[in-house]
Amino acid sequence: MEEQKRAEGVPLPPAARVGGVVADIDTPSLILDLDAFEENLRTMQVLAERNGVALRPHAKAHKCPEIALRQIALGAQGICCQKVSEAVPFVAAGVRDIHISNEVVGAAKLALLARLARQARVSVCVDHAQALHALSGAMGVQSASIAVLVEIDVGQKRCGVQTPDEALALARLAQQLPNVEFVGLQAYHGGLQHKRSLDQRKKSCDKTLQVIRAFLSAFEQAAIPCPIVTGGGTGSAAFDVGSKVFTEIQAGSYPFMDGDYASNDWGHALSFKHSLFLLGTVMSTPTAERAIVDMGLKSTSAESGLPQPADASSGWSCLAINDEHTILQAANAKSRPALGAQVRLIPGHCDPTFNLHDSIVVVRGQQVEAVWPISARGLSR
């Protein structure tokens, strides 16, 4: 175990023992409930297949090869990674189809990307001619080849070209340059995923689709084939799959259903279950209504909301979070969890929470079935 290696003076025992029970897991720990997780995987895969769209789950959400392999085994096309270094442990684990859903700039990153492209089918985004020249050059040095998608800005105001003309120019450049192959467009709008009402999300999604259609029509007029249109996410998946625009969707959070996504109104469109939890222990009960849990911002993200009790009828809620503490407020002395009690919380946002943990404890009911390494944790280059 990695943690054992780091502790030379005194060995660090692992947080959980396979075959053990949840009550014996040391805290704070990240927990995956297998029943809910597997159901979520099936729900999204079925949705994609029923609509004839490929599912390419985003591995930036979990950074865990064991999870990616299960997504692929169930029918996913491959995975997305957001960073080149993030893709490394997935390639090592045998994933052979990876889309880097991001621009890659810098010699060290391009050299690594070329090495990966020699071991797997790899695609990447571009939004600038200079970056595309550098990409082609770096691939050439290692005799690698890579598929290229032009990223278009569909309202997120982040990366991506602004106009169809820019996109066409990049596609034509890719057709001219060696070792790169233009294969389509990426259109992603993160913000709309988290609009709360189903109706708002649908409206935003429709707006995005209009933008994409304008780009596609320019490509059609220019007679440049655009076989792949990739994008979409968990919050818009119900609309993305029937859009006739996206050929594949990049949903990342659906296996986990974090607190932020749970705040969305899902209507009858889709239904996901909470499978991702934080396990903490009450380490202090200084007043009748206050309990302090041994877990804070170093174990969970809170930028999308505080963690919340997994059991909504618990009689307590999270009042505040510090670096290593979460402060619980109980309705009364009776509902305050006792000193030493284990508590289960739902993290606000899955992606940065996974990125804080070296491994995830995989449980079915009260049994520990496995401990999976989060091998791409911290790999942000």
Add this chain to the structure above:
Amino acid sequence: MEEQKRAEGVPLPPAARVGGVVADIDTPSLILDLDAFEENLRTMQVLAERNGVALRPHAKAHKCPEIALRQIALGAQGICCQKVSEAVPFVAAGVRDIHISNEVVGAAKLALLARLARQARVSVCVDHAQALHALSGAMGVQSASIAVLVEIDVGQKRCGVQTPDEALALARLAQQLPNVEFVGLQAYHGGLQHKRSLDQRKKSCDKTLQVIRAFLSAFEQAAIPCPIVTGGGTGSAAFDVGSKVFTEIQAGSYPFMDGDYASNDWGHALSFKHSLFLLGTVMSTPTAERAIVDMGLKSTSAESGLPQPADASSGWSCLAINDEHTILQAANAKSRPALGAQVRLIPGHCDPTFNLHDSIVVVRGQQVEAVWPISARGLSR
């Protein structure tokens, strides 16, 4: 290197080469400017010594044994850790005086604490009789002994006993139980550290000191010696050291001066320099005024504010941060950093930022002098 081990299919090159230059560091990377860092270390050490108070820097801020060893070499009494597992790499690196400035609850943690207490002088906080009994028992099993400080709540409303009577009862219990030795009080108030005006901080600090004095007076009346009073922080250090109450201060952030602490008014009380930076690369320039940096919430905390440009005259600022992107807004096309440009940012909060990185690149001017492992990164149990 740890990262190389994780990448079996394709090796992950290190982010920086000792002897190289800053311009060649791969991004995102965490950077320590040695000149500013060393000056900050001296400033706080001199302040403590001039006032006859011990300095026990908080290692939760940096989680880096190389930094702790430099603090101790300069005269620090030892270090604080916030978690038991966090202390493990520091003991392995030779640190022999560690205060766990937190309550420890749970059998696995107590067993680990006992093992550490056999290798180093270790103290820990208690605020509950049940926890003190468990601590004494766990130490006994391994024939270890540990120093105990009763934590008192001085207004933070987190852990700690509420009244002098509770504190006295715990101290007396510690005197009766085997393998534990009562040595004093911990009084920490995190919130007051970040009050912006020097005057506000002084007033809050005075209020805290009044509370502590009431506890100390109860101990004096009960004829229970209280040789250690530990607490304080970077924001209140100028007042803490002259309080005649604290025998040691637990400042953690002073070597780094993050964005949050830089927003404090320091008056003439103390002066620290920014030594901690995030290095990113511009990966997209989709519009004349917008630039996107290859670094986001997986490389920096933002709960205490967005990262800000290290060079205040840069002509751009941070508009937003996502998981893997930071969006820069430039005053005009001329001041927008170019595609591929390296940018240097000051993180909002040092502690959770260190906790995102496996190592820190140590530079003097433009030269890379070392890469230090952040060995306690992720050790939150």
